[in-house]
Amino acid sequence: MILLFMMSIIIIFISNFIMFLSLILSKKSFKDREKCSPFECGFDPKSSARNPFSLHFFLITVIFLIFDVEIALIFPMITSFKMVNLIIWTKTSFFFIIMLLIGLYHEWNQGMLNWTN
Structure with a gap:
């Protein structure tokens, strides 16, 4: 010890x-x-980098990234269709699609998909 x-x-x-x-x-x-300086590319910035940006645009971007990753997770399910048990594949796919639809409904219900309020 x-x-x-x-x-x-x-x-x-x-x-x-x-x-x-x-x-x-x-x-x-x-x-x-x-x-x-806020930009490290060698050029002088033309304006201040501390300008406020639209929070709604940022949230739409985050939603896009989430759905983009989920689509990337769906692609292997398509290629594994012939290699796995059909019942297990169907249950897994159905569960995954239902989770996506629940998330979409929640975002729609919260008004996140409306570009203008």
Whole structure:
């Protein structure tokens, strides 16, 4: 038990020493003009990057990403149709589609799909 404790102390000491050494040897400049700018592509920004954006547009984007990932999960179900038991495949597909429709109904019921209020 004492050997395990000593080894863990040594490992923690060595990892902290390496992190401290890398912090000292790195050539990071926190006052660099390009690093402080909101765009790091080399161009000067034309306007302020802190302008407010539409929260509704952001929520529509998140909804799109969720449904896009769910569509990506449906594609393997199509290719596995001939390789698995038909009853299990049907139950799984039906459950997955029902969950998608429940989520769509909830978003529709909350008014998230209306672009203008």
